[in-house]
Amino acid sequence: MASQFHIPSVSETNWAGNLTYSAKKIVFPSNLDELRKEVLAAKQPKALGSKHSFNTIANTTDTLISTSKLDKLITIDRQKMWVWVEAGIKYGTLGLLLDQEGFALHNLASLPHISVAGACATATHGSGDRNGNLSSAVRGLEIMKADGTLERWEQGHPDFNGVVVNIGALGMVTKIALAIQPTFEVSQFVFENLSMNQLKDHFDEVYQEGYSVSMFTHWENKTINQLWIKKRSNAKNIHPVKEYFGATAATTHLHPIKINSPVNCTEQMGISGPWYERLPHFKMGFTPSNGAELQSEYFVPRKYAYQAIMAIEAIHSIFVPYLFVSEIRSIAADELWLSPAYQQDMIAIHFTWKPDTPHVLTVLPDIEAALESFEVKPHWGKLFTMSPQKLQSRYPKFKDFQVLAKRLDPLGHWRNEFLNRYI
Ligand SMILES: Cc1cc2nc3c(=O)[nH]c(=O)nc-3n(C[C@H](O)[C@H](O)[C@H](O)COP(=O)(O)OP(=O)(O)OC[C@H]3O[C@@H](n4cnc5c(N)ncnc54)[C@H](O)[C@@H]3O)c2cc1C
Structure with missing residues (x-):
């Protein structure tokens, strides 16, 4: 049976709505045979996950192959402690299924609506000093190549x-x-108004306070407006305090942008709950985050954390008019060639922008310049302006990845404008 397809219209955009895909058609295979048929039929196919990237990484002028119907949990291997899933399953769906069987993943991103393969393809991450990004949990994967054959790695x-x-x-x-x-289980505590001065001597302490720690700032008055601490809940490590390095414990649930309703946000106030309902900031069943927004995110080695934050603070007046909020997270080192955390613990400085692409694009070079001396790398799925040469120079295994891409895709079927530029 042929998989369904439709001709994209102007409404066929990414999640943020800042990109209308240039594809001639979008197909929705629901099994391997349908997928193979579409792959063989397309000149320039491109996998499409949950459409949460902000740049053209998932774009093509030919055929988008959506994974939205390849979304099943395949099997749980209780011996190896692995779960095999189809590429398009969303973390929120998987979380619930795993929890019902008594299992958990190590971490999640800010929202659960993202597909597993799309997230891993771009090294999507949450926070936590001992938590690698989401792709660091991958133990095996299977790829269909342009000739329809499958190759598998563990x-x-x-x-x-x-x-x-x-x-x-x-x-x-x-x-x-x-x-x-x-x-x-995880309990989430929010503190308000932490002075950035405290980070100079206490950055490590703050980030080690929880299993996953995030700081949100509007960059005004050198203040971290909200500090979100997610602790694994057991009697020993829950010590609710009213004050933390001068920041005060929130007395009600908060949205990272305080004026927004917290109704979309996961439970706070130390109320313990399952990992998949606390590790993301936003709930599965609600419109996530701020809705109309853009995002950029920059990784710098952990050792530069305070200096890098201060470098951004120093230029904040340039970009604050276009900003909703920034978030600062930590990511543990891994061994994945194109992971920004390849062999280095990192912090990530994130910017949730107002939906104003022209202005956002004019301030990104200033942010990248401010972070230049800290070996900055951008998030693969968000907006950035760094040159391909600079980007490539930040990845010691970049050439190896190019060789691998050449072997697996010798005729460049999976290339698009983004890959031609950066790879
Ligand atoms: C509201 C919001 C919140 C976000 N929060 C976070 C966060 O907390 N942390 C973070 O790091 N990022 C975050 N992101 C960014 C997001 O996680 C990444 O852009 C991620 O790639 C999105 O996954 P996706 O399935 O939507 O992928 P898409 O945007 O659909 O695709 C991204 C890339 O993955 C490829 N891909 C997808 N599926 C496959 C497949 N089956 N095989 C091969 N390649 C595939 C695509 O071809 C493309 O190259 C957020 C984005 C949004 C919109």
């Missing part, structure tokens, strides 16, 4: 660390194995 294969964060350049990921662990 951790330990010499190319495994190259194929996981693949930025869509290697073929169509059909299924992924993720490491799982026994399910756990």
Whole structure:
């Protein structure tokens, strides 16, 4: 049976609405045979996950192959503690299914509506000093190449660390194995108004206070407006305090942008709940985050955390008119070639922008210049202006990835304008 397709209209945009895909058609295969048929029929296919990227990484002028119907949990391997899933399953759906079986993933991003393969392709991350990004949980994956054949890798294969964060350049990921662990609960505490001065001497302490820690700032008065601390809940590590380095405990649930209603946000105030309902900031069942927005995010090695934050603080008047809020998270080092955290603990400075592309694009070079001396790397799926040469120079294994891409996709079927420019 042929999979469904439709001709994209002006409404066929990414999540943020800042990109209308240039594809001639979008197809929705629901099994491997349908997928193979579409892959073989397309000249320039491109995998499309949950459309949450802000740049053209998922665009093509030919055929978009959506994974929205390849969205099943395949099997839980209780021996290996792996779960095999189809590429398009969303973390929110998977979280619930795993929890019902008594299992958990190590971490989640700010919202649960993102597809597993799309998130892993771009090294999407949450926060936590000991938590690698979401792709660091990958233990195996299978890719359909342009000739319709399948190739499979598991951790330990010499190319495994190259194929996981693949930025869509290697073929169509059909299924992924993720490491799982026994399910756990998390309690979320929010503090308001932490002086940035405290970070100079206490950055590590603050980030080690929870399993996952995020700071939100509007960059005004050198203040972290909100500090979100997510603790794994067991009697020993819950010490609700009224004050933390001069920041005061919130007395009600908060949205990271305080004037917004917290109704979309996951439970705070120390109320313990399952990992998949606390690790993201936003709930599965609601419109996530701020809705109409753009995003950029920059990674710098953890050792430069305070200096990098101060470098951004120093130029904040340039970009604040276009900003909703910034978030600062930590990510543990991994071994994945195109992961921004390749062999280095990182912090990520994130910008949620107002939906004003022209102005946002004019301030990004200033932000990138301010972070230049800290070996900055941009998030693969968000807006950035860094040159391909500079970007490539930040990844020691970039050439190896190019060789791998050439082997798996010798005729460049999976290329698009983004990959031609950056790879
Ligand atoms: C509201 C919002 C919140 C976000 N929060 C976070 C966050 O907390 N942390 C963070 O790091 N990022 C975050 N992001 C960014 C987001 O996680 C990334 O852009 C991610 O790639 C989106 O996944 P997707 O499934 O939507 O991928 P898409 O945008 O659809 O595609 C991204 C890339 O993955 C490729 N791809 C998708 N599926 C496959 C497949 N099956 N095989 C091969 N390649 C594939 C595409 O071809 C493309 O290259 C957020 C984005 C939004 C809109």
